[in-house]
Amino acid sequence: MSHTLTARQALVLMYHGVGRRSARQDPFCLFVPPDTxxxxxxxxxxxxxxxxxxxxxxxxxxxxxxxLVTFDDGYQALLDEGLPVLRKLGFPATAFVLSGVLGGTSAWMAEMPDEPLLDAAGVRALADAGLDVECHGWDHSDLVNAGTGTLARNLVDAPAVLADITGKRARAFAYPYGTHDAAARRAVAEAGFEIAFSVHDAAGRYAVRRVDINATEVDATFRVKTWRGYPTIRRMSGAVPLLRPALHSLIGFAQRS
Incomplete structure (x- = not known):
């Protein structure tokens, strides 16, 4: 694999859930409506x-x-409401799921702890439908400053459970919260993954940047986020704390109930 070429040329989008959720149900704006x-x-x-x-x-x-379109966390709604959209368009996607909480809920988020997650049958259904089902860890633990036990659970035990379900060894890892450090990146490589994805903080093959897409996007902001220079614009705007929300407000936000 020519990773430098891949990372430079391919846009990688990060979604989470698919469905209609109110601002109260989804305070982090993780769920994009199916029509959007x-x-x-x-x-x-x-x-x-x-x-x-x-x-x-x-x-x-x-x-x-x-x-490359990716979906994190493995919500049940990805199967119920996201897969029909992908099938209609013939659009491939990669789903990063949490092996240790299959059939559970989003309990790692105190503000929205009850969103249902795929169970093993749901994960198998995604794989059978042609999605690449990859590893997001065990239970959404942050891997920054993680101990050896936490790293092993998320990078060894988690893909083993997935392999039992899908019949395939996970090739890619997505860091929970998008956060990573040198020890986590080294552990991902040693665990046999071919690549790992972060969010905004890139660090080579084992922390490839993705662009986050959320419920607040309008068509104009989505177009901006697909520009090749968007990561640079985002990084520069981060130096001025009020600039990014001001620009977003100028372009517009999707209305949420």
Missing amino acids: LYRQLRGLLDRGWTPLTLDRYLHGRFPRRSV
Whole structure:
């Protein structure tokens, strides 16, 4: 795999849930309505973007305007409301699931602890539908400054459970919260993963940057986030604390109940 080429040329989008949730139900804006997801992905296709499977992404042979779509956490709603959209468009995607809380809820978030997660049958259904089902760890533990036991549970035990369900060894890892340090990146590599994804903080093959897409996006902000220079714009705007929300307000926010 030519990782430098892949990381430079492919846009990697990070979604979480798919569905309609009120601001009270989803204070972190994690759930994108199905019609919005359809419009966003349809727009990418109409503008000439090539959607990638994880395998094609890893091989690094694809057109310059290529996109890998990922979904974190493994919510039941991805199967119920996201998969029909992906099927309708013929759009591949990669789902990062939490092996230790299958069939449970989003208890790691005190503000929204009750969102249902896929059980083993749901994970198998995603894999059978053609999605790449990959590893997000055991229970959404932050791996920064993690001890050896936590690292082993998230990077050894978690993919072993997934392999029992899907029949395939996980090739990719996504850091919970997008956070990582040198020890976590080294542990991911030693665990046999081919690649790992962060969110905003990139650090080579084992912390590839993704662009987060959330419930507040309007068509204009989604287009901005697909610009090749968006990570640089975001980083520069972060130096001025009020600039980013001001720009977002100027462009617009999706209305939420």
